[in-house]
Amino acid sequence: MFLKKQFCVTLFVFIIGVTFTSAQYKTVIRFTPDGNSYYINDDVAISKINIKTGDTVSLIKKEQLTPAGETGLTIASFAFSVDNTKLLVFTNTAKVWRYKTRGDYWVLDFATKKLTQLGKGKPSQSLMYAKFSPDGKKAGYVSEHNLFTEDIATGKISQLTFDGTRKLINGTFDWVYEEEFGCRDGFRWSPDGTNIAFWQVDATKIRDYLMLNTTDSNYSHIVPVEYPKVGEAPSPVKIGVINVSGGNIQWMNIEGDPQQHYLPRMEWVDGNTLVVQQLNRKQQESKLLYCNILNGSSKTFFTENDPAWVEIRSYWNEDDPTGWDWINKAKQFIWVSEKDGWRHIYKINHDGTQQTLLTNGKYDIESIKNIDEASNFIYFMASPENATQLYLYKVKMDGKSNAVLVSPAALKGTHDYVIAPNAKWARHSFSNYKTAGVNEWISLPDHKAVNAANSIASTIKTSDNSTVKYTTITTDDGVTVDAWINSPRNFDSTKKYAVVFYVYGEPAAATTKDIYGNHQNYLYNGDMSDDGYFQVAVDNRGTPSLKGAAWRKAIYRKIGTINVRDMAMAAQKILDKPYFDKDRVAVWGWSGGGSSTLNLLFQYPAIFKTGIAIAAVGNQLFYDNIYQERYMGLPQENKADFINGSPITYAKNLVGNLLYIHGTGDDNVHYSNAEVLLNELIKFNKQFQFMPYPNRTHSISEGEGTGLHLVTLYTNYLRTYCPPGAK
Numbered sequence: 001m002f003l004k005k006q007f008c009v010t011l012f013v014f015i016i017g018v019t020f021t022s023a024q025y026k027t028v029i030r031f032t033p034d035g036n037s038y039y040i041n042d043d044v045a046i047s048k049i050n051i052k053t054g055d056t057v058s059l060i061k062k063e064q065l066t067p068a069g070e071t072g073l074t075i076a077s078f079a080f081s082v083d084n085t086k087l088l089v090f091t092n093t094a095k096v097w098r099y100k101t102r103g104d105y106w107v108l109d110f111a112t113k114k115l116t117q118l119g120k121g122k123p124s125q126s127l128m129y130a131k132f133s134p135d136g137k138k139a140g141y142v143s144e145h146n147l148f149t150e151d152i153a154t155g156k157i158s159q160l161t162f163d164g165t166r167k168l169i170n171g172t173f174d175w176v177y178e179e180e181f182g183c184r185d186g187f188r189w190s191p192d193g194t195n196i197a198f199w200q201v202d203a204t205k206i207r208d209y210l211m212l213n214t215t216d217s218n219y220s221h222i223v224p225v226e227y228p229k230v231g232e233a234p235s236p237v238k239i240g241v242i243n244v245s246g247g248n249i250q251w252m253n254i255e256g257d258p259q260q261h262y263l264p265r266m267e268w269v270d271g272n273t274l275v276v277q278q279l280n281r282k283q284q285e286s287k288l289l290y291c292n293i294l295n296g297s298s299k300t301f302f303t304e305n306d307p308a309w310v311e312i313r314s315y316w317n318e319d320d321p322t323g324w325d326w327i328n329k330a331k332q333f334i335w336v337s338e339k340d341g342w343r344h345i346y347k348i349n350h351d352g353t354q355q356t357l358l359t360n361g362k363y364d365i366e367s368i369k370n371i372d373e374a375s376n377f378i379y380f381m382a383s384p385e386n387a388t389q390l391y392l393y394k395v396k397m398d399g400k401s402n403a404v405l406v407s408p409a410a411l412k413g414t415h416d417y418v419i420a421p422n423a424k425w426a427r428h429s430f431s432n433y434k435t436a437g438v439n440e441w442i443s444l445p446d447h448k449a450v451n452a453a454n455s456i457a458s459t460i461k462t463s464d465n466s467t468v469k470y471t472t473i474t475t476d477d478g479v480t481v482d483a484w485i486n487s488p489r490n491f492d493s494t495k496k497y498a499v500v501f502y503v504y505g506e507p508a509a510a511t512t513k514d515i516y517g518n519h520q521n522y523l524y525n526g527d528m529s530d531d532g533y534f535q536v537a538v539d540n541r542g543t544p545s546l547k548g549a550a551w552r553k554a555i556y557r558k559i560g561t562i563n564v565r566d567m568a569m570a571a572q573k574i575l576d577k578p579y580f581d582k583d584r585v586a587v588w589g590w591s592g593g594g595s596s597t598l599n600l601l602f603q604y605p606a607i608f609k610t611g612i613a614i615a616a617v618g619n620q621l622f623y624d625n626i627y628q629e630r631y632m633g634l635p636q637e638n639k640a641d642f643i644n645g646s647p648i649t650y651a652k653n654l655v656g657n658l659l660y661i662h663g664t665g666d667d668n669v670h671y672s673n674a675e676v677l678l679n680e681l682i683k684f685n686k687q688f689q690f691m692p693y694p695n696r697t698h699s700i701s702e703g704e705g706t707g708l709h710l711v712t713l714y715t716n717y718l719r720t721y722c723p724p725g726a727k
Helices: 001-005 176-179 549-553 562-572 592-603 623-630 635-645 649-653 674-684 706-721
Strands: 036-041 046-050 054-061 077-080 086-096 099-109 114-117 127-132 138-143 144-153 158-159 168-170 185-190 195-202 210-212 221-226 236-245 261-270 273-280 286-292 298-305 330-337 344-349 353-359 364-373 379-380 393-397 416-419 425-434 433-443 468-474 480-486 497-502 533-539 580-590 610-614 657-663 689-693
Touching: 086 127, 099 138, 138 185, 144 195, 176 623, 185 261, 195 261, 221 416, 236 261, 236 273, 330 364, 330 580, 344 364, 344 379, 379 416, 393 416, 468 497, 468 562, 468 610, 480 562, 533 562, 562 592, 580 592, 592 610, 592 649, 610 706, 623 635, 635 649, 649 674, 657 674, 657 706, 674 689, 689 706
Parallel strands: 497 533, 497 580, 580 610, 610 657, 657 689
Antiparallel strands: 036 046, 046 054, 077 086, 086 099, 099 114, 099 127, 127 138, 138 144, 144 158, 168 195, 185 195, 195 236, 210 221, 261 273, 273 286, 286 298, 330 344, 344 353, 364 379, 379 393, 416 425, 425 433, 468 480, 480 533
C-alpha cells in the first residue's frame, strides 16, 4: 500500500530523470538505447550525458517544445519513439488518487520539427498513459475511461471503446487495483502495432464510499469513491484485444468467476498470444495463462499455492507490476517464488514444465535489478546476514552457481542501484544510520567508480557522533526482532528519560532499515535527541523483512494481535533498563502504524502511556478487500480475527493520553474509521484529543499551512504528555 509505506520510512532515493518507458508511470533514470548514456531534463529541455566521459549533449531545446503563441511546455516525463524520430512529452499533469497520471501530451516530430498536441478537442488534462505504437506512427491513450489511438501525421483520432464510465473503466484501473496491486496503466500495444490489449474493470456493483466536501463551497457536496470494503466481492475484470483500425473486441475466456478472482498482470508474448496472471480472491493461488487473441481461448501453464498469500511481481520489482522477463528468445522466463520458504529467483520453461532455482540458500532476494542475458547473470538485491541492510549480488543463470557479492563488503548499510540495460554501468547509492546518502556512477561487473573524484570513497562522510544504535531484542515469547535505539545527546545513565516508540507493524513496510535519516522524527519540531528523548523502532513478525516467508507470513489472520504483541514484548524488554522512565513512554505511527499505536495503547496500557495515532484503521472491516483479505482471510469465514485485531475492540481499555488525527477527505483509510472509534471512546467516557483535518487525504498534505500545523500539534502534544529531558 503505497501511502502506508510513504509514512513508515524516510526514503533515501537518488533520482536523475523522469520517463515513462514502461507501461507504468515511473520515476527512474532514463538510459539511452545503447545503455552508455542517460537523459536528463530541466522541465523545459532535454540533454544526454555520457556515463563514461560525463560529456553533455543538448538534444531538445525549450524553443522546440514551445507551442505557437504559448510558453514552453513543462516536462513531467518524456519518451522517444523506438526509431528515435519523435518525442512524446507529458505535461500539465493532474493527480488521480496517488500520482499525477492525467494531463496533456504533445509530440515533437524531429524531421518536420512540428509540435502537435494529442487528443485535440478533448478536455484539458484528460489523457492518460499515452505511448507510441512500435512503429512510432500512432499513439494510444486513455481519455475519460475509453481507449483511443491517434495517427500522428494526420491527427486522426480513432475511438476504440465506447462504454467507459466512472465505474466501467477501460485501459486503466479502479481505486483498489491501483492502491493494492500498483496497477495504473491498463493497455499494451502488440509487438507489431496492429492490436491493443487492455483491462476493463467493472466497478458498477461496487458501492461508493461517500466523502463529504464541506469547505469548497457554501453547500457541501459529495465525493464518491468506488471502494470495495473487505468482505465484498472484487470488481469483475476482463481482458480484451481490439484491432487499432477498430472492430469488435475479442475478450479473453479465462476460467473462474470474475467476481472471485483478480487479474493483476498481462503482457504480450508474441503477436497472437498474451500471458496473464490470475489470483483467486484470497490470493492463495496464482495461475499463469496463455491467451490466444484470435479466439480468446486460454490455457493455464503454471500454478502456485500458498496457505497465506502468493507474492506478485510488484513485490520484487519495486512496486511495478508491469513487464515479463523473457530470456532465451522467450523459451524461458524469470520468476520469483517463496515455495521453498525463501524468496528466490527461478528460471522457468515457456510451458512451465521445468523450473530451475537460481538463488540457492537460506536467504531472500529483495528485488531484481538487471537480467544480463549476454553474460548469463542476474543482478539482485539481498542481505543474507542482516535484514536491515541491502547489497547488490549477482548469480549465473545456470542453476549451479552461488551468488556473488558485488557491493563493496566494507560499506555496511543500505545500497541501491539503477543498472543500465547493457549491464555495464550503474548509478550506485549508499547510506547507513551514521552516513548521509552518497552516490556515484560505477562500471560493472567490477564495481569501479567512473569518476574517482566523485566516487563514494572520496565523498563519504561518516559521523562519529551518532546517537543511534542497532540491536536485536529477544522477547519472552522467544521471538528475536531487529531494533534501533536513538539515545539522548547528553545521555546520563544515572538519570531517567522519556522514550518514544515509532511503529508500523504491518506487511507493507519495515521501520528498522539501516538508512540515514530513518531515526529522526519528521513530525517533531526540533531534535529529539538534543531535547532528551530516547527514540525506538522495532520490526515484528509480519513486516516485510528479509527473514524468510515464515517470518513475513506469521501475521496471516493476526494483524492487530501477533504484531502488536511482538512490539509490546520487545518494548517491555527494552524498558527493563533503569534509565527509561516508565511513566514517560509514548508511541506513534501513521496509517498501519496508527492502527498499531491504538492497539498498543489500548491492549498494553501498563507499558504505553501516551499515543499519537494518525490516519489509523480503527475497524479492519472498514478497509479494502484486496489488502485486508490478502492478510486476514475472508470475514465470512473468520470474522472473529478481524474483530480481535481491530483497535475499536479495545478502545474501552484506554488509560493513557491519546491524540487521534485524521483527514476527512481520506480516500484510503476512510474518515469513518475515526468516527466509529471516537464513538466507542465516548461510550466508555474515555477522554482524548482529536484533530480532524478538513478535506485532507491520507497524506494530510493539502492546504495552506497544513504541514506546519501538523508538526506543531504533534510536537506540543508530545512535549506536554510525554515531556522530554532527564530526571
